[in-house]
Amino acid sequence: MASSDDDFNKFDTLSDDEYLVLIEKFYEKNANNFAFPHLDLEKKQRLVTELFSRLRSFNSNATHLCLKTVRLLTRDREGLDALTGSSVLEPLQKLAGLECTKVDVNPVDVQNVIEAQKCMSNLIYMSPAVQKFYSVSGVADAITQRIKETTATKLDDGIRFFDMRMLFLLTALNADIRQRVREKFHGLSYLFEIINQIMSSRSEPVAAADSDVTREEILRSEIYFDKRVTLSNEDIDYLIEILKTLYNLTVDLPNLTHSYAIQEEEEEGHLMRLVSILRELLLCYGPNDEKQMDLRNHIINLLTNMPKTCFEELLSPAVLEDENGNDEHNGKNMEAINIILRFLDHRITKTEGTKNAKDALLPVLQLLILMCQSNRTIRKFCRQFILPPLGDEVLNLPTEGQKLRNKLTRMMTNPNSELKTLSAKLLFVLCKESVDRLIKYTGYGNAAGLLYDFGLLGPQHNTNKDQYSSDSDESDTENYKKIRDQYGIDPVTGRVNVKRHEDPTEGWTEERKMVEVDKxxxxxxxxxxxxxxxxxxxxxxxxxxxxxxxxxxxxxxxxxxxxxxxxxxxxxxxxxxxxxxxxxxxx
Known part of the structure; x- marks a missing residue:
């Protein structure tokens, strides 16, 4: 079929059964193809027109085959105009159950709904014309309506996944849709509810080891157990689409993002609730490390949209019986912050020196800077993690080693200007923007770029002294003081003074020295x-x-x-x- 013009010329002479045989052969031959150079625009239009004209008379299985064939064609940007007309887009929207006036909240023909959604997703991603068409035809409104009406009921996992993917694409491409979903349909609240439902359905009470209480007693009280939430691959895939959509819905909130003063109390409440939910999501387990890291990556991306006043929600009161004392600070449970710091450490280890380093590291660096600038408890905890009191480490250069301080110091001289700046700025903020303290931990040579950019190469001073608490965080170890007093610390390199070679001018006369100086x-x-x-x-x-x-x-x-x-x-x-x-x- 694909190579013969006769096949395209005789469509109207074929019966439905004969036509389906040709379609099936075409699908089987091209199932793994993403380009169709043998099909020009005219042939594609003929194929698609005939397919949708017959679609109304086909049964479910035949319709499924036709939709799978359409999905193949939506992979190829060449000749995509054959698929962007209303004669194609309207039937797909109807088959997906997303007509604005008639939203199907309980689809029966699930396989065909999903295939139609896949076709729509590809077309929205590929074509500005389709984006405009579906924006006007109310696809985002219909998806939001279906989310709203099925929050408390069970919708097929595949349908809800592709609904969310399309909502992500449409909100990414159209600011008006973002505002409509957020304000008219209260999309934030419904997405929050979905995340909570997923976590609740996957939570498993874990009783204390020395407790004799029954499961029924555990379920009636939160005193005796912690909730361990383990998510499946499907859960994480769906949650990632939700997080990406939430990122779109919060990326352009007026007068909110990164602002100290939030004007709208309702929006403030929504965002604080969101940060609290994201904290719980950070603590969830995945089926494997890769999936868990992928989920945390999208959580961190979303947190960068949050106002600074909301980061306190990442902390919770510390439990006295908590065995993991490393996650406690100032009476607060810092487990979520610890996870973000370990995520940064993992990402640097994985991407250091690669082309992917910028995309992998910029969001988490930006988030840590925002949190440390706005929350004293978070800053002090991060400083203990990244810049603990110096000891024997000063025997080596600050760039030598695999601790997070060493990795961030190495990135201060990274060729990528954004990575270099954000890495240096994070360390600078942890030092309460004290030039002396930054040089102590990184060496003047590594810090020179940041100091030059910030105009701090002259007399040293704290640029934002009033922003930080007055109490000192200095607590040098005895080893550090001993090494400093015995050998001295070279401020340029940030390590002990290396033993110098003997003076090459030893034994020279004063006359010879003057001659060499003149030369x-x-x-x-x-x-x-x-x-x-x-x-x-x-x-x-x-x-x-x-x-x-x-x-x-x-x-x-x-x-x-x-x-x-x-x-x-x-x-x-x-x-x-x-x-x-x-x-x-x-x-």
């Missing part, structure tokens, strides 16, 4: 004049500028090495370095 000055001056090198010095504001001469370069180095001696010779208008410090304070 070096002459060579340096010639290289600067010819533009071969461009040494940098600091201007009064702490910004690097090219040195105009060797003399200026020499004076800048002397100032760095002996600042007190040179400051004494400055004019009496500048008392110490007060004038410079005042000039560098943020306005």
């Amino acid at each position: 070096l000055v002459h060579t340096l001056d010639r290289a600067m004049t010819q533009g071969l090198i461009k040494p940098m010095v600091m201007d009064p504001h702490g910004n690097p500028i090219p040195a105009e001469s060797v003399l200026q370069f020499r004076e800048a180095n002397l100032l760095a090495q002996h600042p007190d001696n040179l400051r004494a010779s400055e004019s009496s208008d500048d008392e110490g370095d007060g004038g410079q410090s005042q000039a560098n304070k943020p306005k």
Whole structure:
């Protein structure tokens, strides 16, 4: 059929049975194909037109074969115009039970509903014309209506999955649909309810080991048990579609995202409830590590849309009998935060040095920065996890090792500017935006890029001091203090001073030293004049500028090495370095 023009020319002469034989052969031959170069637009239009004209008279099985054939054609962008007319799109919407005026909330012919949904999903993804058609024809409204009316009843898993996929696609592509689903149909509430239903149906009470209570007694009380929720592959696939849809519905909430002051109390309540639900979802188990990580990835993506005032909902009161003391801090259960930190560690290990690192790491880095900036308890817990008190670690470079501090420090010099900036900013926030503290943990060499971008290369100061608590987090270990006092810490590298080789000028006369200095000055001056090198010095504001001469370069180095001696010779208008410090304070 596929290769013969005669097959396309004789469609109208074939009986229904003969036509179905040809369709079945075509499907079997092309079931694994995603492109059909042998079918031009005219042939596709002839095939599709004939197929939908006969569809009304076919039984369920024949209709299923025809819809599967249409689904094959929707995979190929070439010649897609044959499938974007109302004569195709309207029957598909009707077969899917998604007519705006007649929503089928209890489909009987499940296999054909699902096939029609698959065709619609492919077409919405592929074609702007189809997106516009289904936006106007009310597909998103019908899906929301079906979700609303089947929340308390059982709808086929396949149907509900593809309903959610289409809702995700339509809300991703059309801002008006997002607003309509969110406000007119109260879509957020119904999606919350679905997530809660899935978790409740999969929860299993786990009694304490030393408890003699019966299962009935456990179910009547939450004092004696924890709920372990284990999700199936199908549950996670469906939840991911819901989370992606929720991301679309919350991505453009006006005056809400990342705002400290939330105007609408109703929206604030919705988002706080959502964060609380996401916390419970983070604690769920998956059938395997890969699926569990995939679910957590989408939870983290959605959390980046949340206002900073909602992150407190990720915490819960600590249970005194909790065996896992590592997840407690300041009387709060930090298990959800711990999961996010371990997710970051896992993602860095898996993607470090690969092309996928940016897409894999940016959302979780952004989320941790937002949480640490807005919530003191979260910041202190994250600091203990990422930047614990230093000890023997200073014997090695900050980039050496597989602890999370080492991995983030390595990313501070990543070629990708976004990864480099967010990694450095997370560490900077954990240090309460103290330049001295950041250099202590990462070394000046690794921190220089961030300090330059933030204009902090001059006199060191805390840019947002009022944002953080005044109590100190410093608690250096005895080993660190001993190593620091005995060997000293090199601020550039962030590790102990490496033993230097013997002085190569030892035994030289003063005359020879002066001759070598003159040679070096002459060579340096010639290289600067010819533009071969461009040494940098600091201007009064702490910004690097090219040195105009060797003399200026020499004076800048002397100032760095002996600042007190040179400051004494400055004019009496500048008392110490007060004038410079005042000039560098943020306005």
